[in-house]
Amino acid sequence: MKNIFIKIFLLFIVMAPPLASTAAEDISFDGNLTQGGLVIGAVPTGTKIKLSGENVAVAKNGTFIIGFGRDAAPQVSLEINYPDGREELHTLLIASREYDIQHIDGLPQRKVTPNPEDIARIKADNYKIGEVRVTISELTDFLSGFDWPVTGPISGVFGSQRILNGNPKNPHNGVDVAAPKGSIIRAPASGIVALVHQDMFYTGKTMMINHGLGLSTVYAHMDSISVNPGQIVKKGDPIGTVGNTGRTTGPHLHWGMTWKTTHLDPELVVPPMPKINNIAD
Numbered sequence: 001m002k003n004i005f006i007k008i009f010l011l012f013i014v015m016a017p018p019l020a021s022t023a024a025e026d027i028s029f030d031g032n033l034t035q036g037g038l039v040i041g042a043v044p045t046g047t048k049i050k051l052s053g054e055n056v057a058v059a060k061n062g063t064f065i066i067g068f069g070r071d072a073a074p075q076v077s078l079e080i081n082y083p084d085g086r087e088e089l090h091t092l093l094i095a096s097r098e099y100d101i102q103h104i105d106g107l108p109q110r111k112v113t114p115n116p117e118d119i120a121r122i123k124a125d126n127y128k129i130g131e132v133r134v135t136i137s138e139l140t141d142f143l144s145g146f147d148w149p150v151t152g153p154i155s156g157v158f159g160s161q162r163i164l165n166g167n168p169k170n171p172h173n174g175v176d177v178a179a180p181k182g183s184i185i186r187a188p189a190s191g192i193v194a195l196v197h198q199d200m201f202y203t204g205k206t207m208m209i210n211h212g213l214g215l216s217t218v219y220a221h222m223d224s225i226s227v228n229p230g231q232i233v234k235k236g237d238p239i240g241t242v243g244n245t246g247r248t249t250g251p252h253l254h255w256g257m258t259w260k261t262t263h264l265d266p267e268l269v270v271p272p273m274p275k276i277n278n279i280a281d
């Protein structure tokens with residue numbers, strides 16, 4: 001299922017028959033109708049959209065995005081209200097996935113069972129990250145598509161159930177790429193640097209990019225960050241280097257992607273990892 005960008009048309013049930021017969025041409029979307037998947041769509045300017053009853057931001061040019069979490073239901077509803085008054089209800093079928101169980105041992109115990117002081121710090125970190133995730137900007141910088149921010153062996157996939165030092169924890173909400181400390185990390189798509197933090201409890205040196213319409217990406221465990229909050233980055237710009245900061249057992253990039261608060265699988269939006277990697281550089 002991975003890395004298949006499929007074109008989807010006409011996968012809907014029209015509840016209120018449109019007056020005109022052009023309804024099928026008024027919406028188009030590309031992406032992965034699967035758990036962890038991102039879908040980018042287009043509708044006429046002024047259209048209103050709801051996903052499972054929740055409003056979806058639509059840019060002035062009619063672009064919108066929707067995403068499906070790790071445990072998304074097999075069916076979700078997409079309600080479209082066109083500016084001319086027509087209404088459609090699409091039922092999207094979301095493919096389910098199987099997730100691995102990943103054991104990671106050798107972590108400092110305090111990073112697995114934090115003390116009360118650490119918990120206060122984790123809450124403050126999560127608040128800052130959460131603020132970026134719910135920011136809806138008019139940017140549509142994701143339209144250029146995404147590249148890997150760094151290449152190397154994939155050491156952790158999206159959605160795995162994690163057992164850390166023998167303790168069951170939350171699922172892994174991004175993709176891990178192993179690379180030597182100091183490897184350059186590049187912006188996988190354009191956007192605005194929305195957060196730079198030098199020392200988060202779990203994620204160490206952390207930065208985030210806002211790509212627009214509620215889509216943001218996070219880069220964790222970095223060794224250095226070479227951008228500043230508010231800075232515009234273009235796809236391919238260096239943003240920092242791979243490190244071993246926060247809760248890690250070795251140098252790697254944790255790359256996360258969210259649509260508002262829903263974690264998505266970044267691996268679904270990039271080409272396959274190149275075979276030649278920089279592990280031996």
Ligand SMILES: [Zn+2]
Pocket residue numbers: 156172174175176253254255
């Ligand atoms: Zn990770």
